[in-house]
Amino acid sequence: MKDLRITVDSSDKMIALGEILSLELRPGDRLLLKGDLGAGKTTLVKGIARGLGFGGVVTSPTFTIMQVYLGRLPIYHLDFYRLDDRDLDGDEWEESYYGDGVTLIEWPRENVAPGDIIIEIEVMDLDYDSPRLVRLSVPADRERILEVLKKHADLEY
């Protein structure tokens, strides 16, 4: 796995980060989005969905568990907040993976499959008025994702 840390100081920049990230996503990708309540996971998904050409409203899937947006690729937006650790063993976890599109999972389980892209959003000092520290971990063969993000001038590293 290769890592990159990015500081994001506004929700607009979180959306921008998602848009840039989307440029490198392809069918079969699964992104695990970690972070406390209110960290900005859904905001990042808004950016990714917009970048993938979805023009509608992205809302929290906490109650619906899964939402599908049709962009350039289908976007599967899942949220396991209401689920318990025991719920998604084995098969059920494997089912949260869709080969024809991009799968974005908020509140994922700890099981990580080879190929998963992991994004952790940290609220610095637990102060929600402060910037977010975003850590991206990608498989070695997807290092290009980090290169593209590094190139983008609007984001500070």
Added chain:
Amino acid sequence: MKEVRILGIETSCDETAVAVVENGHRVLANLVSSQIDVHRRFGGVVPEVASRKHIEVIASLVDGALKEAGMAAQEIDAVAVTYTPGLIGALLVGVSFAKAYAYGLGKPLIGVDHLEAHIYANFLTEEPPIFPAVCLVVSGGHTSLLYMRDHRCFEMLGQTRDDAAGEAFDKVARFLGLGYPGGPAVQKAAQSGTAGIYRLPRVYLERDDYEFSFSGLKTATINLWNKLKKNGEEAAVNDLAAEFQEALVDVLVEKTINAARRKEVEQILLAGGVAANARLRERITQEADKIGAAVRIPPPALCTDNAAMVACAGYYQYLEGDFAGLDLNAFPQLGLAVQKTCG
């Protein structure tokens, strides 16, 4: 006139529900098999577990509802089922069952929109609402403000851009350690607290539209709590719960009242689980009174997910001859029926 009896089936999320409603308002049976026990055991709504539980109980619930209604299956005039929006696997159980049941009986099938059904809970009475009306649907999964011009004729005025109101209640309740379900837990804490001691934002109130956003309020609540703790201050959870509830209710009430005033409606219809919130009921009734509008709120058992509301919505589709084919499919996303234009 012959009585029309609709069998309603609802499996869009947590509850398996079956009801029989006569002429759109007389509830002959209304059974809900709550999965809350299962969810508590499993900690949530597991998509696969939820679907399996629906399958296990749906047939016996239909038998039970018919028995309670004192009817034979053949005496049903149509089968109405929620087909959108919801969890795909869960919806499919109800839709597949309804298709087979309607086909077996040789009766028409009706596909019902869950959001529309929530609003129709207000019609399960001998004195139905007066058109036009403004409807506020607030639940764990929805926060939508609609203008209802006539039967089955809705205009979506606004929705949440992020979290639904009920979701914000649940997440704040869990964060503050108040328990589950979040709505009643926050309400209970708030009753022993005072709003205004802490100050939370009324998100989107400055915007002159009907959009909602509750993610920012959730974050502000968590942030305030964290800061109080960090500064070593005595944090009063009941006062914070009261302020959170007040901030959320303020936005719901003001936007709904603005819509009612501008659309010049006589009635406001509340629907969804959050409509059971006492503070919301109290505030919206007070404010509606000032503009000469009346607020209608279904009894709590018809606010949360149930099938009587599905049968009721199905009745009005029956009257219009709006039937579904046996190719009816489940559709997980919000926004089919309620966006249709009116004839």
